[in-house]
Amino acid sequence: MVTITDISKACGVSRATVSKALNGAPDIAPKTAERIREQAKALGYLPNATARALKVGRSYNIGVLFSDTTGGGITHEYFSQILESVKAEAERLGYDITFISKDLGAMSMDYYEHAKYRSCDGVVIASADFQDPAIIRLATSEIPTVTLDYTFDSRTSILSDNVRGMEALVRFVYENGHRKLAFIHGEMTSVTQKRIASFRKTCATLGITVPPEYIRPAVYHDPRSSGLATRALLELPNRPTCIFYPDDLSFLGGMSELERHGVTVPKDMSVVGYDGIPLSQVLRPKLTTYRQGAAEMGTQAARLLVEQIEHPDTWLPQNIMVEGELLPGSTVRNIG
Amino acid sequence: MVTITDISKACGVSRATVSKALNGAPDIAPKTAERIREQAKALGYLPNATARALKVGRSYNIGVLFSDTTGGGITHEYFSQILESVKAEAERLGYDITFISKDLGAMSMDYYEHAKYRSCDGVVIASADFQDPAIIRLATSEIPTVTLDYTFDSRTSILSDNVRGMEALVRFVYENGHRKLAFIHGEMTSVTQKRIASFRKTCATLGITVPPEYIRPAVYHDPRSSGLATRALLELPNRPTCIFYPDDLSFLGGMSELERHGVTVPKDMSVVGYDGIPLSQVLRPKLTTYRQGAAEMGTQAARLLVEQIEHPDTWLPQNIMVEGELLPGSTVRNIG
DNA sequence: TTGTATGCGTTATCAT
DNA sequence: ATGATAACGCATACAA
Numbered sequence: 261m262v263t264i265t266d267i268s269k270a271c272g273v274s275r276a277t278v279s280k281a282l283n284g285a286p287d288i289a290p291k292t293a294e295r296i297r298e299q300a301k302a303l304g305y306l307p308n309a310t311a312r313a314l315k316v317g318r319s320y321n322i323g324v325l326f327s328d329t330t331g332g333g334i335t336h337e338y339f340s341q342i343l344e345s346v347k348a349e350a351e352r353l354g355y356d357i358t359f360i361s362k363d364l365g366a367m368s369m370d371y372y373e374h375a376k377y378r379s380c381d382g383v384v385i386a387s388a389d390f391q392d393p394a395i396i397r398l399a400t401s402e403i404p405t406v407t408l409d410y411t412f413d414s415r416t417s418i419l420s421d422n423v424r425g426m427e428a429l430v431r432f433v434y435e436n437g438h439r440k441l442a443f444i445h446g447e448m449t450s451v452t453q454k455r456i457a458s459f460r461k462t463c464a465t466l467g468i469t470v471p472p473e474y475i476r477p478a479v480y481h482d483p484r485s486s487g488l489a490t491r492a493l494l495e496l497p498n499r500p501t502c503i504f505y506p507d508d509l510s511f512l513g514g515m516s517e518l519e520r521h522g523v524t525v526p527k528d529m530s531v532v533g534y535d536g537i538p539l540s541q542v543l544r545p546k547l548t549t550y551r552q553g554a555a556e557m558g559t560q561a562a563r564l565l566v567e568q569i570e571h572p573d574t575w576l577p578q579n580i581m582v583e584g585e586l587l588p589g590s591t592v593r594n595i596g
Numbered sequence: 597m598v599t600i601t602d603i604s605k606a607c608g609v610s611r612a613t614v615s616k617a618l619n620g621a622p623d624i625a626p627k628t629a630e631r632i633r634e635q636a637k638a639l640g641y642l643p644n645a646t647a648r649a650l651k652v653g654r655s656y657n658i659g660v661l662f663s664d665t666t667g668g669g670i671t672h673e674y675f676s677q678i679l680e681s682v683k684a685e686a687e688r689l690g691y692d693i694t695f696i697s698k699d700l701g702a703m704s705m706d707y708y709e710h711a712k713y714r715s716c717d718g719v720v721i722a723s724a725d726f727q728d729p730a731i732i733r734l735a736t737s738e739i740p741t742v743t744l745d746y747t748f749d750s751r752t753s754i755l756s757d758n759v760r761g762m763e764a765l766v767r768f769v770y771e772n773g774h775r776k777l778a779f780i781h782g783e784m785t786s787v788t789q790k791r792i793a794s795f796r797k798t799c800a801t802l803g804i805t806v807p808p809e810y811i812r813p814a815v816y817h818d819p820r821s822s823g824l825a826t827r828a829l830l831e832l833p834n835r836p837t838c839i840f841y842p843d844d845l846s847f848l849g850g851m852s853e854l855e856r857h858g859v860t861v862p863k864d865m866s867v868v869g870y871d872g873i874p875l876s877q878v879l880r881p882k883l884t885t886y887r888q889g890a891a892e893m894g895t896q897a898a899r900l901l902v903e904q905i906e907h908p909d910t911w912l913p914q915n916i917m918v919e920g921e922l923l924p925g926s927t928v929r930n931i932g
Numbered sequence: 933t934t935g936t937a938t939g940c941g942t943t944a945t946c947a948t
Numbered sequence: 949a950t951g952a953t954a955a956c957g958c959a960t961a962c963a964a
Binding site: 612652 | 949950
């Protein structure tokens with residue numbers, strides 16, 4: 261490994277001079293700086309991020325937290341889109357990304373400890389159980405954080421507009437003549453609560469009554485559980501005309517169940533998903549759904565986190581709402 | 597931040613003693629060690645991975661490389677499964693994961709330089725263009741690496757069994773009476789070459805003639821291009837009875853095109869995919885495909901990399917083949 | 933404009 | 949069994 265010491269020897273200057281020259285300090289003679297840079301390149305010098313981090317107290321490394329307890333693992337396309345955009349933006353800004361987890365090898369650490377252990381300058385909490393004390397500890401610590409789809413008090417967050425997303429879907433379905441709307445929802449997270457509330461409120465506004473048996477629990481990203489919920493809905497004496505699924509993938513579970521009962525989409529039953537992942541638009545029939553701006557959420561999360569890291573003194577927590585868009589698809593039949 | 601110095605003061609011992617006690621050195625009095633550990637916990641001490649790395653020359657950090665040029669990005673479910681299992685196994689073994697990329701912020705680094713810059717103990721090259729000089733530089737450097745689905749000379753690799761996978765699919769289709777098999781393949785990577793060769797060879801073995809126009813190029817993970825290829829096949833005077841798609845997702849593009857032509861799967865046309873991602877099994881009709889052992893591949897990659905890192909002297913490069921399994925699905929009709 | 937000295941937190945060597 | 953000291957590679961305050 262070639263270090264600044266090697267360069268200093270090769271150039272006949274001190275290590276301090278080399279360090280300054282390489283970092284573009286203003287008090288180095290241009291000729292000297294040039295000579296040093298040339299030597300550095302010639303010798304194949306690479307800065308050592310570890311040593312630098314130890315010295316300056318900044319690692320230029322940000323943690324990303326995906327606890328896959330609630331179907332929020334990396335394999336969920338919504339989250340992998342977020343991960344990809346967080347990564348891209350962080351790298352653009354000169355930061356690397358490290359996963360934060362519990363229990364690294366033999367040591368038992370919680371998330372906060374892991375982030376400290378790796379000297380992360382900040383952490384993006386992308387998917388987590390926000391009731392978990394370990395998450396709360398991290399999110400309320402002195403480490404800069406940005407949470408996605410959840411806001412801790414006086415903390416920065418990036419929020420998908422679940423309320424408007426659900427409202428847009430309900431209105432779209434309503435405009436297509438539907439009055440009997442059923443909603444299969446995921447686990448009871450705050451996101452789920454917002455969606456249910458918005459579903460209920462929009463229905464009420466539009467004068468639609470939602471019988472309790474039209475609201476059914478399932479599990480995000482789990483086609484099987486949505487299939488079961490679908491079956492329950494089909495067995496109702498008074499069937500809905502449209503089913504809302506927790507997410508795009510779960511819709512596939514419902515689809516199978518509908519087929520099994522001889523129910524065709526959208527002829528006999530209309531359906532909508534949620535997320536608007538690319539998959540939803542290559543399915544046939546093309547799914548009616550609401551696209552969450554996953555890529556933009558990731559980009560913003562990285563951007564705001566870095567801003568917070570680099571300007572901690574003037575930082576004001578922000579809660580940014582990222583809008584999505586309705587993807588009309590063709591799984592909602594006009595029964596007006 | 598509480599350091600070993602703080603502990604040493606609190607305990608009235610030297611920093612060296614604290615370090616030894618915390619690392620379970622044998623030459624510390626049990627009572628002293630106990631006292632030190634208690635103080636460490638009481639003070640909320642956390643080891644500093646950065647300082648440790650600088651001192652011992654090991655970062656306990658491994659790089660993961662996904663260059664998404666060939667549709668191998670993280671959002672591809674096959675790769676996200678690999679990423680997830682690499683991550684899980686690495687963490688189990690006490691290693692963190694950092695993404696390796698080109699061009700971090702203002703600095704322009706290639707992959708090798710990035711890995712050195714972060715002092716990665718090793719790198720898993722999960723998805724890349726293996727002709728890229730930057731990839732070759734990394735993979736042939738002194739840094740321990742494990743590549744997936746490609747073998748560099750005298751290097752460790754984890755390989756999905758593309759030859760047998762393709763053979764299994766062809767035989768399955770053959771046994772269902774098909775003799776006119778078309779193959780839409782992805783970009784010309786070494787994986788693709790293996791699949792094409794195996795497709796051709798198995799067909800030859802079975803006495804099937806494959807006209808040149810039955811082999812069509814497309815792009816991995818891109819339903820649109822597979823749709824176009826499908827259309828070309830449908831316009832042939834002598835249509836195939838079964839179409840092989842580059843991957844499971846691409847099949848969806850073909851499906852749309854088939855529908856548009858009034859061709860029903862599997863009644864009028866049989867199809868098979870490749871990958872066997874979870875999605876393929878929740879689609880209706882359930883896709884006939886070959887499941888690559890993505891999770892096992894990731895686990896093995898992490899395991900072998902760590903072994904190589906920790907026992908560099910006794911290390912022998914290995915090329916491990918991970919078997920998959922045929923998922924029969926229901927998109928191949930028996931026309932025997 | 934350049935160099936000297938110091939320390940970031942840790943571990944390893946060698947005394948004691 | 950414990951401690952003093954040096955070193956990992958780098959950046960910075962301050963001296964020259």
